[in-house]
Amino acid sequence: MDRPALTRRRVLPAVVVGVAMLTLVAAAAYASPGAKQQAAADGTLVIDTSFVVQTIDPARMFEPTSQIAVKGMYDTLLTFRGGKTKPLPWLARSWTVSKDAKTFTFNLRRDVRFTDGTPLTSADVLFSFRRIVNLKGSPSFLLAGVKVSAPSPYRVVLRSSQPNPALLRIVPNPSLGIVNSKLVKANGGTDAVGADKKDKAEPYLLSNSAGSGPYVLKSYSNKTQIILEANPSFWGPKPKFQTVVIRNMPAATQLLNVQRGQNEVALDLSAQQATTLRGKSGLRVVTNASANLFNIDINTDPKISEVAANKDIQTAIRYGLDYNAFVKLSGPGAVQAPGMIPTTFLGHLPPSARIKRNLAKAKAAVARSGIEDPKITMTYPSELTINGISFATLAQKTKANLADVGIEVTLVGKPVNAFLETYAAGKHEMSQSYWGPDYPDPNDYLVFTPGGLAANRVNWGATDDPALAALAKRAQRTVKDTQRARLFQQIGRTMNQRAPFYPLFQPAQAIVSSSNLTNAVLGVIWPLDVRAVGSR
Amino acid sequence: LEAGNAIVTEPGRPRPRTPWPFLRFLGQRLAAFIVLALGITLIAFLLTQLVPGDPALSALGPVTSADPEAVAAYHHHWGTDKPLPVQYLTYLWNLLHGDLGTSQLSHQPVSTDLREAIPATAELALLAITVAILIGVPLGVVAAIRQNKPSDHTLRVVSLAGISMPTFWLALLALYVFFFRLNWFPGGGRLDPGVLPPDEITGMYSVDAALQGDWDVARDALDHLVLPALVLAAFNVSLIMRYTRSAVLEVVHDDYVRAARAKGLPERDVVRKHVLRAALPSVVTVIGLVFANVLTGAVLVENIFAWPGIGQYAYQASIELDLPAIMGVSLFVAFVYVAVNFVVDVLYGVIDPRLRLQ
Numbered sequence: 001m002d003r004p005a006l007t008r009r010r011v012l013p014a015v016v017v018g019v020a021m022l023t024l025v026a027a028a029a030y031a032s033p034g035a036k037q038q039a040a041a042d043g044t045l046v047i048d049t050s051f052v053v054q055t056i057d058p059a060r061m062f063e064p065t066s067q068i069a070v071k072g073m074y075d076t077l078l079t080f081r082g083g084k085t086k087p088l089p090w091l092a093r094s095w096t097v098s099k100d101a102k103t104f105t106f107n108l109r110r111d112v113r114f115t116d117g118t119p120l121t122s123a124d125v126l127f128s129f130r131r132i133v134n135l136k137g138s139p140s141f142l143l144a145g146v147k148v149s150a151p152s153p154y155r156v157v158l159r160s161s162q163p164n165p166a167l168l169r170i171v172p173n174p175s176l177g178i179v180n181s182k183l184v185k186a187n188g189g190t191d192a193v194g195a196d197k198k199d200k201a202e203p204y205l206l207s208n209s210a211g212s213g214p215y216v217l218k219s220y221s222n223k224t225q226i227i228l229e230a231n232p233s234f235w236g237p238k239p240k241f242q243t244v245v246i247r248n249m250p251a252a253t254q255l256l257n258v259q260r261g262q263n264e265v266a267l268d269l270s271a272q273q274a275t276t277l278r279g280k281s282g283l284r285v286v287t288n289a290s291a292n293l294f295n296i297d298i299n300t301d302p303k304i305s306e307v308a309a310n311k312d313i314q315t316a317i318r319y320g321l322d323y324n325a326f327v328k329l330s331g332p333g334a335v336q337a338p339g340m341i342p343t344t345f346l347g348h349l350p351p352s353a354r355i356k357r358n359l360a361k362a363k364a365a366v367a368r369s370g371i372e373d374p375k376i377t378m379t380y381p382s383e384l385t386i387n388g389i390s391f392a393t394l395a396q397k398t399k400a401n402l403a404d405v406g407i408e409v410t411l412v413g414k415p416v417n418a419f420l421e422t423y424a425a426g427k428h429e430m431s432q433s434y435w436g437p438d439y440p441d442p443n444d445y446l447v448f449t450p451g452g453l454a455a456n457r458v459n460w461g462a463t464d465d466p467a468l469a470a471l472a473k474r475a476q477r478t479v480k481d482t483q484r485a486r487l488f489q490q491i492g493r494t495m496n497q498r499a500p501f502y503p504l505f506q507p508a509q510a511i512v513s514s515s516n517l518t519n520a521v522l523g524v525i526w527p528l529d530v531r532a533v534g535s536r
Numbered sequence: 537l538e539a540g541n542a543i544v545t546e547p548g549r550p551r552p553r554t555p556w557p558f559l560r561f562l563g564q565r566l567a568a569f570i571v572l573a574l575g576i577t578l579i580a581f582l583l584t585q586l587v588p589g590d591p592a593l594s595a596l597g598p599v600t601s602a603d604p605e606a607v608a609a610y611h612h613h614w615g616t617d618k619p620l621p622v623q624y625l626t627y628l629w630n631l632l633h634g635d636l637g638t639s640q641l642s643h644q645p646v647s648t649d650l651r652e653a654i655p656a657t658a659e660l661a662l663l664a665i666t667v668a669i670l671i672g673v674p675l676g677v678v679a680a681i682r683q684n685k686p687s688d689h690t691l692r693v694v695s696l697a698g699i700s701m702p703t704f705w706l707a708l709l710a711l712y713v714f715f716f717r718l719n720w721f722p723g724g725g726r727l728d729p730g731v732l733p734p735d736e737i738t739g740m741y742s743v744d745a746a747l748q749g750d751w752d753v754a755r756d757a758l759d760h761l762v763l764p765a766l767v768l769a770a771f772n773v774s775l776i777m778r779y780t781r782s783a784v785l786e787v788v789h790d791d792y793v794r795a796a797r798a799k800g801l802p803e804r805d806v807v808r809k810h811v812l813r814a815a816l817p818s819v820v821t822v823i824g825l826v827f828a829n830v831l832t833g834a835v836l837v838e839n840i841f842a843w844p845g846i847g848q849y850a851y852q853a854s855i856e857l858d859l860p861a862i863m864g865v866s867l868f869v870a871f872v873y874v875a876v877n878f879v880v881d882v883l884y885g886v887i888d889p890r891l892r893l894q
Contacts, residue, residue, distance in 0.1 A: 044729060044730045046729040046730075054595070054641060054642065054643055055643045057643075060643075062597055062600075136600075136603075136605060136606045136609040136610075137596075137600070137606075138595070138596050138597050138600050139600075140600060140603075140606060141597075141599045141600045141603065141606075144603075196609040196612070196613065197609075197612065197613075202643060203644075206643070206644070218732075219732060221652070221844070222641075222642045222643075222644075223642075223649075223652065223653070223844035223848070223849070224725060224726060224842070224844045225725070225729065227730060227732070243730050245729040245730045247725060247729055247842070248725075248842050248844070249724055249725070249842045250839055250840060250842060252708055252711075252840060253711060253723060253724045253840060253841070253842060256711055256712065256715060256716040256723055257723045257724065259716065260715070260716060260719065260723065261729075383855070414588075414589075415587070415589060415855070416589075416594055416855075417587075417588075417589025417590065417591060417593060417594055417856075417857055418587070418588040418589035419589075420589065420590070420593040420594055420598075420601075421588060421589045421590050421593060422588075424593060424598075424601065424602070435598075438597075438599060447599075453598065453599060453602050454598075
């Protein structure tokens with residue numbers, strides 16, 4: 001049978017009809033009442049950020065964008081306020097810590113209810129914490145070596161196998177948000193051993209929230225926007241906004257949006273970009289030093305590099321780096337890191353302890369090393385930019401600095417995943433590196449002491465510096481903050497003299513918001529606490 | 537993309553009688569797609585394995601990734617603890633059952649991710665390409681007909697500027713002028729903050745909202761669509777214009793065109809019925825390629841306008857070594873090129889009866 005051919009006469013009418021339909025759609029849309037461009041309505045808080053989000057299941061998430069959303073939906077035992085790191089009561093109205101810092105007892109509030117009306121009890125805390133541990137996901141390390149029990153409906157006990165004074169600053173982490181155990185179990189969740197294979201609750205938690213916080217999930221997309229709505233039955237103070245929209249925007253677009261929007265926050269502007277907005281009406285610009293730490297690591301294993309492992313070369317690098325230039329590179333608000341613990345945390349060193357560039361000392365150390373024309377390879381994550389600072393730029397700066405003291409640096413840029421693989425294996429001679437706090441406590445920085453996680457990456461074992469390793473162990477077990485501060489400062493001063501880490505700077509961070517907003521401040525762990533942001 | 541790819545016969549020659557020629561043609565293209573898809577999945581799989589780096593390290597973070605149990609759990613969860621041939625065969629087996637796997641980045645099925653990303657890009661690409669054709673083809677014809685006259689020179693300079701201008705820069709400029717300064721268009725994303733997408737029919741928000749009679753959302757979606765589509769169209773207007781110009785120049789001095797003029801036909805008819813029609817197959821070829829490019833490679837515009845399309849998805853997937861997502865995107869790209877080839881071949885027949893199917 002002959003088929004009718006596709007001819008122009010047949011196609012043309014179809015095209016005309018199609019175009020006419022589209023035109024009608026457009027005309028109807030534009031003619032409709034109330035269809036003027038809709039700015040964010042009053043009662044809607046808009047947060048623009050470049051999305052870093054894999055999930056909003058609290059027990060699996062550890063990304064900045066997820067933390068903003070999860071912090072709004074789930075309550076934690078303790079919390080921090082603003083940019084401070086003092087643990088404050090939240091779900092736990094009081095707590096006690098044993099003298100050995102191994103047993104932590106939390107007494108829960110009795111008036112907390114989940115959004116479905118179920119009272120929040122110790123059983124929910126038990127389930128949430130066990131689920132985190134047994135899922136073996138990104139945040140599971142927060143409760144490493146910690147056993148949870150619920151001796152009564154409103155009492156929770158955490159027992160740590162090791163003295164763990166940092167635990168009070170760990171539990172406010174949004175990953176440790178408490179979920180409605182009955183609801184999560186009903187949707188495939190489990191806290192049992194083997195949860196990493198058996199738990200199926202994540203899809204449910206990507207489209208529903210199961211918390212007791214001031215906001216509930218309205219819609220979730222890890223590509224466009226996360227929308228939270230006020231929880232009408234929230235047990236605490238009424239949420240300040242009816243709707244919170246966390247929107248995925250590149251920094252360049254955030255810069256324009258925040259100037260045009262209402263109730264708008266831009267989280268990812270560089271300090272330089274933010275500075276251009278200073279003095280503009282309707283905007284509030286805050287820049288300060290972030291708790292992120294940029295540093296350089298050098299390998300102590302002569303099998304990896306004779307040059308890098310040479311103590312005099314290490315000294316030469318320490319005094320050859322131009323720390324002021326690194327700070328300037330980072331922009332207004334950045335500070336030189338006085339040691340490996342950022343200035344925001346307990347135990348940090350005073351500014352007077354900062355390492356200063358001393359070219360004569362550096363050159364003398366090179367001469368003392370006995371190595372002629374020392375050459376060293378430095379690896380860096382080539383496409384990584386943090387706080388608006390490109391690692392490639394930093395690496396170039398390092399190379400130029402060390403050329404001044406006679407050390408030739410060959411730069412090797414690698415994609416992040418490839419960088420991490422060789423870095424974790426301790427194979428880099430020298431690395432341009434970075435550390436962001438997991439929790440706001442100096443214990444998080446023990447990784448840099450001999451035998452610690454980061455120290456192992458430069459093959460600096462406990463036996464390489466037993467005195468410092470012993471000091472670190474003592475600091476880890478000390479409970480009183482005053483004593484801890486003193487010990488960590490002692491560690492810091494020693495490390496500034498002989499550790500294979502060179503603390504460079506804490507970059508500037510910026511938050512720009514509509515001037516009517518209150519409490520729009522960058523947190524230390526979560527980028528922004530949506531439940532605290534209000535409007536004048 | 538060549539006219540020869542179509543099943544064609546020339547007038548005057550005896551035509552072999554093939555039953556269901558169109559279906560046969562479709563079948564051939566489908567078979568080509570299956571072979572291509574297999575090849576692409578294999579290549580994407582092997583290349584991803586060759587890239588050094590363990591995605592578990594960045595996914596789990598520095599502390600958790602130091603715990604071998606957590607790393608093992610990660611690999612078990614994503615199936616990357618199995619031998620490579622098993623991983624690949626499992627992927628193919630799941631693919632046969634319509635399962636593209638789960639993205640390591642979004643923790644969602646890749647099919648769900650693609651179902652969100654493809655319509656977003658398609659909506660953008662369709663408007664961009666429509667604008668590009670409506671402007672590029674007529675201007676190309678004008679430039680060719682007025683070859684070496686001031687209007688031709690002007691159009692060539694403009695098209696050169698359009699091609700040379702970096703898209704990301706144009707996108708930023710457009711945002712600055714039309715959003716920030718003039719406030720004619722919104723600043724990015726597919727909808728205003730807090731506006732919920734319409735129920736999914738096609739996945740293209742403007743169309744879906746219109747189909748559901750939700751005119752506020754339809755208008756909002758169109759508002760958001762226009763600026764990125766125009767930016768995307770700018771480069772392609774220039775491209776289509778240049779190709780149209782050269783295609784028209786190839787035929788404009790042919791004898792049959794001269795004969796048409798000698799017969800006293802109005803110049804408009806000469807151009808429309810004789811010149812343009814003869815030049816169209818080449819133009820359609822370019823438009824097909826441009827459309828496929830726009831559909832698969834609008835990453836810069838998507839990024840600046842926070843448009844959650846396939847370009848952004850592909851970029852993120854490759855940065856994070858998200859294998860299932862990379863494979864899903866590769867399959868989509870293969871499908872687009874095969875489909876566009878197919879449509880172009882069919883269009884050849886529509887434009888030129890000599891190239892028509894039996």
